[in-house]
Amino acid sequence: MARTSGSHALKTGPKVRLAALKLFALYGYAAVSMRQIAAEVGVQVGALYNYTPDKQSLLYDLMHTHLTDLLQTWRSQKTDTAPEELVLQFVTCHLNYHLDKSEAVFIAYMELRNLSELNFAKIETLRKSYELELESIITAGQRACIFSVEDPKITSFAILGMLKEVGTWFDGEGRLTKDEIIALYRDLVLRMLGVPASKP
Amino acid sequence: MARTSGSHALKTGPKVRLAALKLFALYGYAAVSMRQIAAEVGVQVGALYNYTPDKQSLLYDLMHTHLTDLLQTWRSQKTDTAPEELVLQFVTCHLNYHLDKSEAVFIAYMELRNLSELNFAKIETLRKSYELELESIITAGQRACIFSVEDPKITSFAILGMLKEVGTWFDGEGRLTKDEIIALYRDLVLRMLGVPASKP
DNA sequence: GTCTATACCCTGATAGAC
DNA sequence: GTCTATCAGGGTATAGAC
Numbered sequence: 022m023a024r025t026s027g028s029h030a031l032k033t034g035p036k037v038r039l040a041a042l043k044l045f046a047l048y049g050y051a052a053v054s055m056r057q058i059a060a061e062v063g064v065q066v067g068a069l070y071n072y073t074p075d076k077q078s079l080l081y082d083l084m085h086t087h088l089t090d091l092l093q094t095w096r097s098q099k100t101d102t103a104p105e106e107l108v109l110q111f112v113t114c115h116l117n118y119h120l121d122k123s124e125a126v127f128i129a130y131m132e133l134r135n136l137s138e139l140n141f142a143k144i145e146t147l148r149k150s151y152e153l154e155l156e157s158i159i160t161a162g163q164r165a166c167i168f169s170v171e172d173p174k175i176t177s178f179a180i181l182g183m184l185k186e187v188g189t190w191f192d193g194e195g196r197l198t199k200d201e202i203i204a205l206y207r208d209l210v211l212r213m214l215g216v217p218a219s220k221p
Numbered sequence: 222m223a224r225t226s227g228s229h230a231l232k233t234g235p236k237v238r239l240a241a242l243k244l245f246a247l248y249g250y251a252a253v254s255m256r257q258i259a260a261e262v263g264v265q266v267g268a269l270y271n272y273t274p275d276k277q278s279l280l281y282d283l284m285h286t287h288l289t290d291l292l293q294t295w296r297s298q299k300t301d302t303a304p305e306e307l308v309l310q311f312v313t314c315h316l317n318y319h320l321d322k323s324e325a326v327f328i329a330y331m332e333l334r335n336l337s338e339l340n341f342a343k344i345e346t347l348r349k350s351y352e353l354e355l356e357s358i359i360t361a362g363q364r365a366c367i368f369s370v371e372d373p374k375i376t377s378f379a380i381l382g383m384l385k386e387v388g389t390w391f392d393g394e395g396r397l398t399k400d401e402i403i404a405l406y407r408d409l410v411l412r413m414l415g416v417p418a419s420k421p
Numbered sequence: 422g423t424c425t426a427t428a429c430c431c432t433g434a435t436a437g438a439c
Numbered sequence: 440g441t442c443t444a445t446c447a448g449g450g451t452a453t454a455g456a457c
Contacts, residue, residue, distance in 0.1 A: 033440080049334060051251035055433060067435080068441050076433070131331065134249060175397070175405050182386020183379045190378065197375070205375050212412045233422080255451060268423050270452070 036062045037072045041079050046124035050080050050135045080132060081140040087125035088147040094118055095154060104162030105216060111155055112184065112210050116203045119188050126188055155181060162214065169215030180210055236262045237272045241279050246324035250280050250335045280332060281340040287325035288347040294318055295354060304362030305416060311355055312384065312410050316403045319388050326388055355381060362414065369415030380410055 031039070040061035044053045055076055059066045073079045098114050099107060119126050129144075136144060156177040162168035170176045184206065191202065211218070231239070240261035244253045255276055259266045273279045298314050299307060319326050329348075336344060356377040362368035370376045384406065391402065411418070 047334075049249065049251055051249055052335065054431075056431085064440090065442055066433085067443080070434070071440060134247075135252065171408060172397075172405055175402070176409070178386055178390065179383045179406070179409055182389075183383040185386065186378055186382020189382075197372075202375070205372055206379070208371060209376070209379055209413055212415065213409055215412065254449075256449080264422090265424060266451085267425080267453080271422060276451070 033062065033064065033068070034072045037069055037079070038083065042083055042124050042128070045080065045083065045132065046127050050076075050128075050132045077137055077140070080128075080135060081137075081144070083125060084129050084132065084136070084140075084144050085147070087122070087129050088144065088151065090122075090125075091118055092147065092151055092154075095151070103167065104158055104165060105167050105211075108155075108158050108162065108210060108214065109207050111158060112180075112207050113203055115184055116187060116206060117199070119184070120191055120193075120199050120202075123188050123191075130185065152177065152181065159214065167216070170213070176213060180213060183209065233262065233264065233268070234272045237269055238279070238283065242283055242324050242328070245280065245283065245332065246327050250276075250328075250332045277337055277340070280328075280335060281337075281344070283325060284329050284332065284336070284340075284344050285347070287322070287329050288344065288351065290322075290325075291318055292347065292351055292354075295351070303367070304358055304365060305367050305411075308355075308358050308362065308410060308414065309407050311358060312380075312407050313403055315384055316387060316406060317399070319384070320391055320393075320399055320402075323388050323391075330385065352377065352381065359414065367416065370413070376413060380413060383409065 037058065040058050041053075044057055044061060055069055056066050058079075059069055062069070073082070095111065095114050095118075099110055102110075129148075133141065133144065156173060159168060159170060159173045159177055163170060163173055187202065187206070191199070193199070197205075208218075237258065240258050241253075244257055244261060255269055256266050258279075259269055262269070273282070295311065295314050295318075299310055302310075329344075333341065333344065356373060359368060359370060359373045359377055363370055363373055387402065387406070391399075393399070397405075408418075
């Protein structure tokens with residue numbers, strides 16, 4: 022009988038990250054102790070320090086992994102197409118990622134102020150380059166007269182803020198499926214960009 | 222010489238709340254100690270407990286005060302007018318409040334999970350009645366065929382999420398003034414609601 | 422109302438046995 | 440790699456003097 026089923030197949034290293042991910046998302050970085058993480062993993066406190074030099078690095082690792090994963094996911098999915106289609110690709114990719122990996126996403130939004138100064142700077146760089154992905158689509162569409170927005174930067178912030186909110190209430194058990202929600206938001210984004218509604 | 226200038230005129234009670242407001246907003250509830258709050262106020266730790274039974278009540282007081290103040294502000298400002306105008310009143314009132322009282326607003330969004338179960342339930346009730354204010358405007362406008370939205374509830378969440386985001390980057394020193402930002406968001410909200418742009 | 426002193430528990434992190 | 444034991448410090452909250 023192979024012993025590869027469930028989380029028991031995981032070695033301690035990944036289990037530490039998973040436990041921290043779960044607990045930080047639930048209670049917040051500052052409210053979670055290394056002892057709690059150890060208990061969740063099923064080891065004693067001292068053993069954690071074989072896998073992370075300290076608690077701060079654990080937080081940084083989670084946020085860094087999330088952001089590079091998000092960026093890489095988008096950059097590998099986007100195609101060379103017109104801004105109108107590209108922005109819809111972005112919304113779909115962004116929401117799929119956010120709804121599937123809600124814990125990592127939540128931590129990345131909530132725990133920025135608990136990063137050390139140095140770690141914060143690195144994370145901010147990644148975050149801004151993701152923001153820029155959307156903003157440059159909007160600017161390109163604006164130049165091509167496909168979009169009609171008053172302020173591309175504010176519109177980009179507004180769209181990202183709107184999309185971020187979804188993670189705070191979606192739990193997969195509500196009135197709407199993930200795909201229905203994505204369809205609604207795709208429509209809202211086109212409206213914000215001043216794209217006339219297409220009649221079927 | 223009257224000794225009523227600056228914050229020195231404040232009695233200790235309000236100073237405790239102000240210190241907690243500032244520190245919770247900066248570092249987060251869980252990361253702030255009662256000793257830090259006492260130092261900010263300029264008293265010793267024990268003195269704080271003349272003004273709050275415990276740290277949890279301090280957090281609850283701040284959030285409760287904020288939400289009742291927000292609700293009361295809106296309900297006293299709104300007029301009996303058409304949905305199209307009413308929703309613009311809501312956006313203006315909401316953004317003015319959020320940009321003026323950014324610390325209390327930030328705490329109310331960030332520290333929900335640090336409330337006790339009982340306190341959380343009370344705060345959630347207040348928060349939902351505020352959300353309902355916007356949702357009912359949208360529903361009314363939809364029935365009157367002034368708005369054209371696919372899903373009033375999602376649209377309401379999307380608008381509140383978009384507006385919430387402003388507080389995370391606005392600091393009064395950027396490229397745009399508060400009134401310019403409000404104007405941009407009023408326009409975005411009308412677009413999301415399917416109101417045709419009015420030509421001047 | 423504020424102070425000092427203190428009770429009691431938990432914190433992150435380390436050392437050394439196994 | 441994990442355990443147990445331990446360190447130094449800080450956490451909330453209280454008691455009693457002034």
